[in-house]
Amino acid sequence: MRKIRVLFHVTHLRRGGGIExxxxxxxxxxxxxxxxxxxxxxxxxxxxxSVYRERIPEDVALHILGPEAWLSHCRNLKIKxxxxxxxxxxxxxxxxxxxxxxxxxxxxxxxxxxDVVIDYDMSLARFAxxxxxxxxxxxxxxLSQRLSASKRKYRTASRYFxxxxxxxxxxxxxxxEGRQMFPALAERFTTLYPGFDLVETHxxxxxPANDIPDAPYIVSVTRLEETQKDVTTLIKAFASLVKRHRxxxxxxxxxxxxxxxxxxxxxxxxxVRDRVRFFGFTTNPLPYxxxxxxxxxxxxxxxxxxxxxxxxxxxxxxxxxDCPTGPREILNHGKAGLLAPVGDADALxxxxxxxxxxxxxxxxxxxxxxxxAQTFGVNAFGERFEMLVQRMFEKAA
Numbered sequence: 173m174r175k176i177r178v179l180f181h182v183t184h185l186r187r188g189g190g191i192e193x194x195x196x197x198x199x200x201x202x203x204x205x206x207x208x209x210x211x212x213x214x215x216x217x218x219x220x221x222s223v224y225r226e227r228i229p230e231d232v233a234l235h236i237l238g239p240e241a242w243l244s245h246c247r248n249l250k251i252k253x254x255x256x257x258x259x260x261x262x263x264x265x266x267x268x269x270x271x272x273x274x275x276x277x278x279x280x281x282x283x284x285x286x287d288v289v290i291d292y293d294m295s296l297a298r299f300a301x302x303x304x305x306x307x308x309x310x311x312x313x314x315l316s317q318r319l320s321a322s323k324r325k326y327r328t329a330s331r332y333f334x335x336x337x338x339x340x341x342x343x344x345x346x347x348x349e350g351r352q353m354f355p356a357l358a359e360r361f362t363t364l365y366p367g368f369d370l371v372e373t374h375x376x377x378x379x380p381a382n383d384i385p386d387a388p389y390i391v392s393v394t395r396l397e398e399t400q401k402d403v404t405t406l407i408k409a410f411a412s413l414v415k416r417h418r419x420x421x422x423x424x425x426x427x428x429x430x431x432x433x434x435x436x437x438x439x440x441x442x443x444v445r446d447r448v449r450f451f452g453f454t455t456n457p458l459p460y461x462x463x464x465x466x467x468x469x470x471x472x473x474x475x476x477x478x479x480x481x482x483x484x485x486x487x488x489x490x491x492x493x494d495c496p497t498g499p500r501e502i503l504n505h506g507k508a509g510l511l512a513p514v515g516d517a518d519a520l521x522x523x524x525x526x527x528x529x530x531x532x533x534x535x536x537x538x539x540x541x542x543x544x545a546q547t548f549g550v551n552a553f554g555e556r557f558e559m560l561v562q563r564m565f566e567k568a569a
Contacts (some may be wrong), residue, residue: 174447178202179235179286181212181279181296181530185220186251187428188395188453190478191312194342194366195292196227197217201367202551206558212237213297215244216273217251223455224459224560227520235282245444253430272299288561291336299333306564309336310438312475312497313400315349326353333357337564340364342476345497364560366476367553370545373458373485381459383451388421390524391464393457393479394471394561396429396450403435406470408517408525411442426460428453462486472514473500484508485545487538508540 179217180199185192202209208377210233214222228234238244247265247321249255253262283289283303294491299400301307320327333339337359338388342346351358390410394401403425425448426436451460452496456508457479461467467483469492476498489507492499503509510523526533546552 174206175207175208176206176288177210177286178288178290179212179283180290180292182214182292184213184215184247184251185224185297187216187219187455188429189474192224194210194477196212196224197368198364199232199291200229200372201369201553202557209233209260210235210282210286212279212296214238214452215247216253216402218246226315229330229383237278239511243271243274257507274298274429279483283506288564294332297332297335306336306337306561306568307335308340308560308564309333310340310342311346311350312342312473313351314346316472317473319353330354330357331363333360336360337567340363340560342366342500345501346475362560364556365548365553366478366481367547367557368481368485368545370485370549373482375458377458377462377486379456379459381454381456384460384463385422385424386447388465389424389463390421390468390528391424391426391457391460391467392470393426393461393482394469395427396425396432396435398434398490400472400474402472402495402515403431403472404438405493405515405520406468406518407435407442407444407448408436409521410448410468411439411444412521413525414444414447417521419525419528421465421528423448424451424460424464425449426454452547456487458482459567461488464488466491466524468520468524469493469499470520471495471499476502479507481545481548483553484541485548487542487545488525489527489534489537491520491527491540492522504540504544508544509537512518 182195199209214237216236216239234385241518245256246259250263289303291309294311294519316397317567318328333354341350341361341363344363347361347363376507394403394404396403412424439448466489469477469480471493473495480499480502490510492511493514494500494511495514510527512519512523
């Protein structure tokens with residue numbers, strides 16, 4: 173039986189992103205007896221070479237749409253926040269339409285060699301569609317949080333969403349948002365939890381790592397970007413625990429981002445700078461998760477956060493903000509981890525304190541976490557993915 177040829181597309185690969193981590197997992201775990209896999213990337217980045225090149229399986233055919241400097245150089249400067257005039261004029265005004273035409277022609281030729289195209293970050297349909305084969309978009313974030321406040325963004329999304337044969341939400345809550353917000357496209361929204369290799373995740377968690385704290389600590393693996401994340405509330409909650417409850421644990425924040433300086437200043441202002449360590453980025457945060465007494469995710473909104481799922485697989489005691497969307501489903505509605513209202517530092521502190529000090533609760537949460545992790549395993553994912561692709565072929569027939 174001929175293998176189904178699947179082409180994934182993503183704009184770029186940047187370190188520390190949940191989308192990138194999830195994509196690497198999909199590329200690795202798809203059954204090679206059933207699927208042949210390709211990956212299209214619009215822009216090459218430094219992180220693609222230094223972080224992700226070795227993580228892309230060798231049998232994945234790699235296609236770069238814009239390897240030339242005139243197509244990608246200014247975009248990379250923009251990604252790093254280093255784009256200045258007149259580069260901004262070139263990147264944002266003069267180049268976009270020409271680049272779209274170039275990318276459209278190139279992806280069209282590449283897609284001819286595949287049976288199904290998966291737009292992994294929902295960027296491809298903006299410049300290319302109508303491949304004569306199923307086009308599936310993957311939505312990674314809460315649609316209501318991204319689109320409700322802007323009629324322009326909603327109208328734009330509605331236009332692009334019509335170009336997909338299926339829109340895959342990575343959790344049920346996000347799927348339900350999509351169906352409610354775009355009723356005319358309701359039948360195209362479906363759910364597919366990302367798949368994770370549970371054995372590989374445990375192996376990575378047991379790898380040796382430098383600078384794991386000797387004393388007890390709380391860990392948060394996050395991007396230091398306060399437009400979506402909410403490390404501010406986490407720091408306030410931790411400061412409260414230090415001052416009011418005299419906890420012994422320090423806090424380790426693993427991740428990087430443009431708001432790091434502001435968050436470090438907040439630690440100074442709250443008098444906990446000596447108890448909070450900003451570790452920075454690492455390609456494998458799991459040994460630090462495994463060694464912690466508790467793991468926290470504090471966000472304003474999410475999709476289906478990879479960091480939380482990996483904590484679930486490792487069997488860690490987990491606390492998360494109950495943000496849209498994802499954490500409630502990952503934590504099995506509070507059975508596999510504790511939830512606190514978004515932006516409520518006192519409630520987050522109380523949840524962390526319970527997770528640290530209630531031994532019976534800790535055991536119950538860890539047991540439930542290990543059991544619920546099977547929901548995100550390879551076998552469950554493989555079955556759901558094959559059913560999705562088969563539905564697309566039947567729809568196109």
